[in-house]
Amino acid sequence: MPRYLDIHNGQYGQTPEMLAASHARDLAVQSKYGVRYLKYWYDAATGKIFCLSESPSKEAAVAVHHEAEGDAGLPDEIFEVQEYE
């Protein structure tokens, strides 16, 4: 299944607890869309959140964020990525 990396800008002042709560809301709705959010990264200095998901489509990954968080949860960018180690 494709993987997606989405980026949220302007997310200043997020605590680990706030991030975990948002992530938990994603996890609670993702199965409806066939999505698995896998990992996320936060840079407090620039206010950026990066979320990695496995999803049938870009639209499905975005829909999870939207249902979980409303319009404020829509990512600013989303990229379909191949992952390598």
Next chain:
Amino acid sequence: MPRYLDIHNGQYGQTPEMLAASHARDLAVQSKYGVRYLKYWYDAATGKIFCLSESPSKEAAVAVHHEAEGDAGLPDEIFEVQEYE
């Protein structure tokens, strides 16, 4: 040790072999800088490469790319990130 996510723009036409060769060059020099490049992601459509590293500093992570690839290997952006699952 801090983690960094760096982004390279305009990397169109990279094959998995080209990406693996670049990554191997990073791995070959990284120990000199105390850095571990962990994973990377590529979006062929937008030409973006995202690299995740564990590094003592932003400068050290960038120095690995620079020694491995020259000026062409310098990332366009780099973020110090907290990683969550």
